[in-house]
Amino acid sequence: MFTVRQELIEDYEDIAEVTAQAFSDQDYIGEVALIDALRRGKYFDSELSLVALKDDKVVGHVLFYPQISYIDGKQMPSVLLGPISVLPEYQKLGIGTLLIKEGHKIALKKGYKFSFLWGHSTYYPKFGYLTNMFGEASIKLNLKNIEKKEEDLQFRRITKEDVPTLLGMWKKWFESVDLAVEPSALLLDWMNNYPHIKASIIEKDKQVIGYIRHEKDHLDRINMFFCKDKASLDCIISFIMYKQEINTLTLPLSETSFIKDMFSDYDVEYINHTWDACMICILDKGDYLINKYCQEVMNKERKPGQIILSPYYEMA
Numbered sequence: 001m002f003t004v005r006q007e008l009i010e011d012y013e014d015i016a017e018v019t020a021q022a023f024s025d026q027d028y029i030g031e032v033a034l035i036d037a038l039r040r041g042k043y044f045d046s047e048l049s050l051v052a053l054k055d056d057k058v059v060g061h062v063l064f065y066p067q068i069s070y071i072d073g074k075q076m077p078s079v080l081l082g083p084i085s086v087l088p089e090y091q092k093l094g095i096g097t098l099l100i101k102e103g104h105k106i107a108l109k110k111g112y113k114f115s116f117l118w119g120h121s122t123y124y125p126k127f128g129y130l131t132n133m134f135g136e137a138s139i140k141l142n143l144k145n146i147e148k149k150e151e152d153l154q155f156r157r158i159t160k161e162d163v164p165t166l167l168g169m170w171k172k173w174f175e176s177v178d179l180a181v182e183p184s185a186l187l188l189d190w191m192n193n194y195p196h197i198k199a200s201i202i203e204k205d206k207q208v209i210g211y212i213r214h215e216k217d218h219l220d221r222i223n224m225f226f227c228k229d230k231a232s233l234d235c236i237i238s239f240i241m242y243k244q245e246i247n248t249l250t251l252p253l254s255e256t257s258f259i260k261d262m263f264s265d266y267d268v269e270y271i272n273h274t275w276d277a278c279m280i281c282i283l284d285k286g287d288y289l290i291n292k293y294c295q296e297v298m299n300k301e302r303k304p305g306q307i308i309l310s311p312y313y314e315m316a
Contacts, residue, residue, distance in 0.1 A: 002095055004102045007049040007061070012036075014058035015051065022085030030315040031083040037193060037312045038065050042184035045110070048079065050103055052086070052095045060086040062099040064107055064115065068182040070175050071289045071305075075182070079107045080309075081117040100127050108283040114290045115283055116179075116307070121276035128281040130294055134179050135274030137254040137306040142267035143237070144247050151239040155200040155212075160187045162201055165208050173226040177254045178293060179305030194314045197223065202236060210236055213311065220244045224308055225251050233262060254306045274304040 007015060016032045023029045038044055043066040052060030064079040081103065086095045104127070107115060117124065121131050158166075163185055174180040183189040192199040192213065202210035210227030214220070219240050227233050240249060253259050255270040282290050296302035 001054075002059070002093075002098055003053045004050055004098050005053070006047045007051050011051055011058055015061045018058055018061050018087055019083060019085045021087055022091075023083075024088075031085070033315050034312060035061075035063060035083060037188075037315065038063060040188065041065065041310075041312065042186045042189070043067065047106060048103060048110075050099050050106075052099055054090065059090045060084075060095040060099055062096075062103055064103045066112065069114075069116075069307075070180045070182070071178055071293050073176050074289065076114070076287075076289060077112045079103075079112045079115045081115050082119070097127075104128075104281065104283060113282075113284045113287045115281045117279055118277045119279060121279070124279055124281075129279035130281070130298065131276040131279050132274045132304065133280040133294060133297055134278045134305040134307050135272060137177075137252070137303075138250050138271045139253045139255070139259065139263065140269040140271060141237070141249045141251070141263070142247070142269070143241055143249060145267070146241065147238060148241040149238045150242050151235045152204065153209075153235060153239050154203040156203060158187065158190050158199060158201050158211075162208060163187060163190060166190060166201075166211050169211065169226050169228060173253075173258065174308075176256045176258060177306055178302075179307050181307055181309055183310055188312070189310045191311060192314070193311045197311065197314050199311060202227070202232075204232070204235060212236075218244075220246055220249055222251055223314070225253070230262060230265075234265075252306070252308060255303070272303050278304070278307075 019032050019035060020029055023031050045066055048064040050062050051058045062084040064081055067078045067080055069076045069078040084096060084099060104115060125131065167185065170183060190199060196216050197213060198216045199213040201208055202212060209232035212222060213224040214222045227236055280294060282294060297304050
C-alpha cells in the first residue's frame with residue numbers, strides 16, 4: 001500500500017537519494033541539483049512537490065513546477081512535470097501513476113490550465129498527454145552579404161538591476177510566441193547555472209542593448225537571445241560574425257510578426273521541429289484557449305509552440 005503527500009523539509013535527503021538511484025544509469029545526474037534549484041525558484045509550490053511512501057519510507061517523488069505560459073498573447077498558468085523518480089526496486093508497481101494523477105488533481109484545483117513535459121511517448125499518453133504539442137523553433141540567417149565589423153560592444157555579468165529591463169525586452173520578443181515561458185523577476189532566472197553555458201548583458205555606450213545565453217566559448221551557439229531594437233540587432237549580429245568568422249547564424253526564435261519585422265533586412269529561413277516527447281496534458285477541460293491550441297496543432301492548422309525554459313533546466 002502506497003500513500004502520497006506533499007514533500008516536507010525532512011524529506012529532502014530521501015528525495016535526493018531516490019532521484020539519484022532512479023537516474024543512476026546516466027553518466028551525469030543533474031536532476032538532484034535541479035530539484036534543489038527549483039525549490040529556490042519564485043514559483044515553487046511545495047504542495048506540487050509530492051512524495052510516495054511505503055511504510056513511511058520515501059520511495060518516489062514528482063515535482064510539478066508552476067510556469068507562466070502564453071497562448072495567443074495571453075498568459076496561462078501551467079505546470080512542468082519533472083523530474084519524476086521511483087526507487088528501482090519499486091518501479092512498475094503503479095507509484096508513478098499515483099504521483100502523476102495526484103499532481104494533476106492538485107494543479108487543477110490551484111487553477112493551472114495544462115501540464116507539459118519532455119518524456120517517453122509510450123508512457124505518458126495514458127495520463128492524457130498529447131504528443132508533438134511543441135518543439136524547437138529557430139531562424140537561420142544567411143549572412144554572406146552582411147558586413148562583419150568589430151563593433152564596440154561589452155558583454156558583462158547580469159545584475160539584479162538589469163532584470164526589469166530584460167523582462168521588458170523579453171515580452172516584446174516572446175509574448176506572442178505560443179507556449180513561451182515567462183522568466184521571473186529573480187536574478188536566478190537569468191544567470192547561468194551550468195559551467196558550460198554563459199549568460200551576458202550586451203552593452204553599447206554603457207546602455208543595455210541585449211541579452212544572450214550561449215555555449216561557453218561558442219558565441220554562435222545560442223540558447224536565448226533578444227535585444228532592444230533593429231539597430232542593436234545589426235550591431236550584435238555583426239559583432240558575432242566578426243568574432244566567430246561565420247556566414248550563417250541560427251537563433252532560437254519563432255516565426256512571429258514581430259520577428260519578421262525585426263529581421264526584414266536579412267535572408268531568413270524559418271525552421272520548426274517537434275518530437276513525440278514534447279507533450280501537453282489539458283488539465284482544465286473547459287478552457288477554450290488550451291483546447292483550441294492543441295486541436296489546431298493536431299490538425300496541422302497551427303505550428304507547434306516553442307518553450308525555452310529558465311537556466312535552471314540547463315543543468316539536467
